[in-house]
Amino acid sequence: MARAATTSDAFNAIAEPQRRAILSALRGGERPVLDLAAELRISQPRASKHLRVLREVGLVRVRESGQQRFYALEADGLRPIHEWVGGFEEFWNESLDRLNAYVQELKEEDHR
Amino acid sequence: MARAATTSDAFNAIAEPQRRAILSALRGGERPVLDLAAELRISQPRASKHLRVLREVGLVRVRESGQQRFYALEADGLRPIHEWVGGFEEFWNESLDRLNAYVQELKEEDHR
DNA sequence: TTGACGTATGCCTATATCGACATATACTGA
DNA sequence: TCAGTATATGTCGATATAGGCATACGTCAA
Numbered sequence: 183m184a185r186a187a188t189t190s191d192a193f194n195a196i197a198e199p200q201r202r203a204i205l206s207a208l209r210g211g212e213r214p215v216l217d218l219a220a221e222l223r224i225s226q227p228r229a230s231k232h233l234r235v236l237r238e239v240g241l242v243r244v245r246e247s248g249q250q251r252f253y254a255l256e257a258d259g260l261r262p263i264h265e266w267v268g269g270f271e272e273f274w275n276e277s278l279d280r281l282n283a284y285v286q287e288l289k290e291e292d293h294r
Numbered sequence: 295m296a297r298a299a300t301t302s303d304a305f306n307a308i309a310e311p312q313r314r315a316i317l318s319a320l321r322g323g324e325r326p327v328l329d330l331a332a333e334l335r336i337s338q339p340r341a342s343k344h345l346r347v348l349r350e351v352g353l354v355r356v357r358e359s360g361q362q363r364f365y366a367l368e369a370d371g372l373r374p375i376h377e378w379v380g381g382f383e384e385f386w387n388e389s390l391d392r393l394n395a396y397v398q399e400l401k402e403e404d405h406r
Numbered sequence: 407t408t409g410a411c412g413t414a415t416g417c418c419t420a421t422a423t424c425g426a427c428a429t430a431t432a433c434t435g436a
Numbered sequence: 437t438c439a440g441t442a443t444a445t446g447t448c449g450a451t452a453t454a455g456g457c458a459t460a461c462g463t464c465a466a
Contacts, residue, residue: 193308193309193314194309196305196379197305197306197309198453198454200454202305202378205382206381209381209382209385214412214413215412215413215414216411216412216413224455225455225456225457226412226413226414227413227414227415227455227456227457227458228454228455228456229413230413230414230415231414231415231454231455232454233413233414234414234415248412248463248464249411249412249413249462249463249464250411250412250413250463251412251413251414255382255385257382257385257386257387258386258387260379260382260386261386263375263379264376264379264380264382264383266314267308267372267375267376267379268376269318269321270317270321270367270369270372270376271369271376273321273367273369274369274370274372274373275368275369275370310423310424312424326442326443327442327443327444328441328442328443336425337425337426337427338442338443338444339425339426339427339428339443339444339445340424340425340426341443342443342444342445343424343425343444343445345443345444346444346445360432360433360434360442361432361433361434361441361442361443362433362441362442362443363442363443363444
């Protein structure tokens with residue numbers, strides 16, 4: 183065996199920074215491919231490939247209109263991730279020690 | 295250029311199912327390596343390597359005790375992910391259509 | 407019908423793991 | 437000192453992308 187397939191679920195889909203950027207860009211509404219490619223400053227083929235991955239894991243949907251394809255968020259797919267991560271919420275460290283350490287850091291940065 | 299480095303942030307760290315399993319297992323408290331390897335049914339070297347990745351991105355910390363190393367959750371590292379994903383919360387689809395479809399699914403499962 | 411435009415895909419190269427194994431390192435007790 | 441236990445690491449083989457480029461495909465306007 184070797185490296186496991188990665189493009190098969192939402193966890194892997196959002197592991198790619200540019201794919202996260204695409205999802206963020208789609209928060210403003212559906213967008214055609216070239217539009218997204220331009221905003222992310224990547225080639226059109228690269229955009230299409232990332233969009234394909236996102237589509238396959240159900241994070242975006244497509245609407246065809248003439249020669250354009252408008253991609254839109256399908257945010258429900260992010261929900262399982264939010265829930266999984268949220269399961270660790272009770273372990274987030276909120277102690278005063280931490281807070282103090284943080285404040286110290288800020289101070290030291292100030293003095294540089 | 296080629297495939298981007300993946301082991302460098304929390305998003306990538308949790309893209310690996312076994313690493314997610316390790317984090318879940320650590321919710322019960324710190325555990326030595328062999329213990330985790332046994333629970334996940336993976337080899338000790340594999341466990342050590344996954345733990346190294348998790349440590350490098352700040353999702354676990356180690357406490358040395360004799361010849362054992364106890365790994366513990368450092369859940370703060372998951373927080374940025376929770377926040378990023380939470381940013382899409384407003385787009386989650388809660389329409390009645392959806393809910394109805396879900397109820398239908400449940401009914402159909404019942405009739406099988 | 408033809409040419410331009412918007413997208414999707416196939417091919418190729420470089421690289422990053424995953425997993426298995428063997429082995430090095432470190433600590434412990436006899 | 438020495439064997440035994442718990443971990444970490446290096447190496448090797450297989451495989452999965454990311455990116456770039458060329459190109460196929462479908463739509464539209466002239």
